[in-house]
Amino acid sequence: MVDEARDESMKEQMAVVFRYVDVKGFVKERFFGLIHVADTTALTLKKEIYSLLSQHCLDIQNIRGQGYDGASNMQGMWNGLQALILNDCPYAYYIHCFAHRLQLALVKASKQVNAISHFFLALLFLIKTVNASYKHNDQLKVVNANEIERLIDLEDLETGSGLNQIGTLQRPVETRWSSHFISVYSLLRMFTSTVEVLQNIIDDAVDGEHRAEAESAYEGLTSFEFVFILHLEKETMEITDKLCQALQSQSQDILNAMHLVSLLKHLSKNLEMMDGMAYSPL
Numbered sequence: 001m002v003d004e005a006r007d008e009s010m011k012e013q014m015a016v017v018f019r020y021v022d023v024k025g026f027v028k029e030r031f032f033g034l035i036h037v038a039d040t041t042a043l044t045l046k047k048e049i050y051s052l053l054s055q056h057c058l059d060i061q062n063i064r065g066q067g068y069d070g071a072s073n074m075q076g077m078w079n080g081l082q083a084l085i086l087n088d089c090p091y092a093y094y095i096h097c098f099a100h101r102l103q104l105a106l107v108k109a110s111k112q113v114n115a116i117s118h119f120f121l122a123l124l125f126l127i128k129t130v131n132a133s134y135k136h137n138d139q140l141k142v143v144n145a146n147e148i149e150r151l152i153d154l155e156d157l158e159t160g161s162g163l164n165q166i167g168t169l170q171r172p173v174e175t176r177w178s179s180h181f182i183s184v185y186s187l188l189r190m191f192t193s194t195v196e197v198l199q200n201i202i203d204d205a206v207d208g209e210h211r212a213e214a215e216s217a218y219e220g221l222t223s224f225e226f227v228f229i230l231h232l233e234k235e236t237m238e239i240t241d242k243l244c245q246a247l248q249s250q251s252q253d254i255l256n257a258m259h260l261v262s263l264l265k266h267l268s269k270n271l272e273m274m275d276g277m278a279y280s281p282l
Contacts, residue, residue: 001016001017001018004040011036014036014045027251033052042074065092065093066092066093106240119229123183125220126194127169127171129201130169131171136201139197140193140197143197169186169187181234184234191221198221
């Protein structure tokens with residue numbers, strides 16, 4: 001299983017994970033290496049993968065599967081990495097990562113609903129405004145810490161190891177649908193603190209542009225539509241996130257994956273019916 005991305009120094013890095021069956025018949029996954037590549041063309045990636053296998057005396061003909069994302073350089077039918085390796089090893093069947101396919105489907109579906117698409121644009125703008133400077137970020141942490149302390153004093157929050165940690169607003173990433181859930185959840189958890197910080201930014205703004213941006217973010221955050229969709233997305237994403245995490249399990253198989261997808265569809269329909277009942281006229 002291979003994926004590539006740029007690091008902080010803007011160098012292309014290729015991560016390689018091997019999935020295999022040990023002598024006792026158990027499926028194992030092991031991170032095998034992080035390799036710097038000059039580019040992300042299929043030929044370059046193939047060369048580096050074969051070099052890594054050769055270094056550890058692993059026979060290419062023993063490959064029985066390939067797992068990548070859906071980028072053209074990976075899954076291309078004629079010149080993609082999977083096709084090049086399949087030409088050398090006819091039993092190395094290509095599997096498009098289940099979790100990645102789910103994420104692509106969810107992102108595509110969400111963009112077809114104007115209200116949801118506008119919500120995530122507003123969410124990105126809001127997070128950008130608050131995280132625009134270290135000063136605002138630090139201010140958010142201080143305000144959030146005070147809010148947590150206040151709620152604990154009122155016994156409105158559970159206490160215990162690992163609970164009520166001070167965090168920051170998380171930016172969603174289009175190809176990582178689980179990051180959308182984390183972003184929504186972080187804003188819900190820090191909603192009151194975020195409102196206060198935006199008000200402070202408005203009051204302390206030294207020019208009209210920054211004040212206008214903060215006011216726009218504040219108006220969006222406190223609107224009924226935004227708050228309603230924020231809570232709705234949290235409910236729906238809790239369901240999809242569980243499936244996403246399950247699809248990345250080492251012990252996952254295709255039959256169980258199909259069962260999980262059916263279960264997700266069933267839960268989503270139940271949620272839709274409940275929402276319909278909750279907002280139907282009396």
